[in-house]
Amino acid sequence: MRAVVYRSYGPPSVLSLENVDDAHERSAPGRGELRVRVFAASLNPKDVLVRKGKYKLFTGHRFPKGLGYDYAGEVVACGRSAGFFANKDRVFGMIQTWDGGTCAEYITVRAEECARIPDSLGWEEAAAIPLAAQTALQALRDVAKVRLGTRVLIHGASGGVGTFAIQIAKALGAHVTxxxxxxxxxxxRTLGADETIDYQTSSPFAAARGYDTIFDVFGNRTFTEARRALHGRGTYVTTVPSRRTFLDIAKTLGAPQRARLVKVRSKGSDLAYLAMLAEQGRLRSIIHRVFDLHDVQAASTQIETKRTRGKVVLRIREMPSDRSAGTISAAQSP
Ligand SMILES: NC(=O)c1ccc[n+]([C@@H]2O[C@H](COP(=O)([O-])OP(=O)(O)OC[C@H]3O[C@@H](n4cnc5c(N)ncnc54)[C@H](OP(=O)(O)O)[C@@H]3O)[C@@H](O)[C@H]2O)c1
Structure with a gap:
């Protein structure tokens, strides 16, 4: 099968599209697993960090490695105890591993880490959701306990996680800046933000603003900077697991103003909730651009710019035309 692999840590040029031996093809999926024919995958900053070797402690020195954590595809075989899934089900999810591999024609995934794609959602829109939208959901609903009337500031609101965070905060009933x-x-604003701030011309943290939650999606600010703008019992949630973050978390355990870190987990129940929001038209995937698989180096370079509006998606194989029509591109959006 065709898959994107790399044989050393480095820049996007280490990525290549190759015909690889598919070890799983010869064996049935194991207990709790599904075999999936992949139609689309999306990339995240995690792909860049792992490919550059930033997490060598976890990813080691065994090559080749695969690329990609997010996928949307069709079930072609089910292992024992693989939930209520059946062959031909359209599913999406994020693989919960350090080594990626969803930029491949076939993958084997854990059934508990995926969910069905609603009929109204195209492959590309579905592939954009899992890692980024679950991060936003878990940060806002689980870590910060956002609910009706919560005042939320989202810093880094136009990227992969941020575009979902705006919509999820609104779905939870929050007022969103x-x-x-x-x-x-x-x-x-199109995604539901009530207010907007340009961080290049004014600091969102300069004055007491009484936010209940500050979600530092971009992760370049600190709890110390943010706390002035936080409510006395507010929560600052960052995406970046730095030494500083862990110190702030330790210092604010039991304190009224809290610093916290989100660490995304892939959960079928969360994906099912996101699928429901999408089906109801309350969650849209903003797609910066869809790349063909052989343009994977360009797709990865785009993520590295840190200027991606929404998500970068890779088309893994030709799609049935009725399943790819719904994509909303960042170029089409305002
Ligand atoms: N802990 C976890 O479990 C977890 C999970 C997912 C992601 N993450 C991390 O979360 C971060 C964001 O992920 P993502 O997928 O949203 O990234 P992304 O899509 O690459 O973010 C791009 C966005 O960042 C904004 N940006 C660029 N420079 C900025 C700055 N100086 N200040 C504020 N915003 C800026 C850009 O908006 P403008 O052009 O409008 O400035 C752009 O829209 C990454 O570091 C990622 O590794 C962590």
Whole structure:
């Protein structure tokens, strides 16, 4: 089968599309597993960090490695105790491993870490959701306990996690202030943001603003900077697991103002909730661009710019035309 692999840590040029031996093809999926024919995958900053060797402690020195954690595809075989899934089900999810591998024609996944794709959602829109939207959901609902009336600031609101965070915070009933560069303000408002701030011209943390939750999606601010703008019992949630983050968390255990870290987990129940929001038209995938699989180096370079509006998606194989029509591109959005 065709798959994207790399044989050393490094820049996007280490990535290549190859015909690889598919060890799983010869064996049935194991207990709790599904075999999936992949139609689309999406990339995340995690792909870049792992490919550059930033997490060598966890990823080691065994090569070749695969690329990608997010996927959307069709079940072709079910292992024992693989939930209620059946062959031909359309599923999406994120593989919960350090080594990626969803940029491949076939993958084997854990059934408990995926969910069915609603009929109204195309492959590309579905592939954009799992890692980024689950991060936003778990940060806002589980870590920060956002609910009706919560005042939320989202810093880094126009990227992969941020575009989902705006919509999920609104679905939870929050008042949302989105922080992005000004060209992306219209996009943030279209997704439901009540207010927008341009971090290039004014600091969202300069004054007491009484936010209940500050979600530092981009992760370049600190709890110390953010706390002035936080409510006295507010929560600052970051995506970046730095030494500073762990110190702030330790210092604020039991304190009224809290620093916290989100660490995304792939859960079938969360994906099913996100699928429901998408089916109801309350969650849209903003797609910066869809790349063909042989353009994987360009797709990875785009993620490295840190200027991606929404998500970068890879088309893994030709799609049945009725399943790819619904994609909303960032270029089409304001
Ligand atoms: N802990 C976890 O479990 C977890 C899970 C997912 C992601 N993450 C991390 O979360 C971060 C964001 O992920 P992502 O997928 O949203 O990334 P992304 O899509 O690459 O983010 C791109 C966005 O960042 C914004 N940006 C660029 N420079 C900025 C700055 N100086 N200040 C504020 N915003 C800026 C850009 O908006 P403008 O052009 O409008 O500035 C752009 O829209 C990454 O570091 C990722 O590794 C962690």
């Amino acid at each position: 989105a922080v992005s560069s000004s060209p992306n303000h219209d996009l943030c």
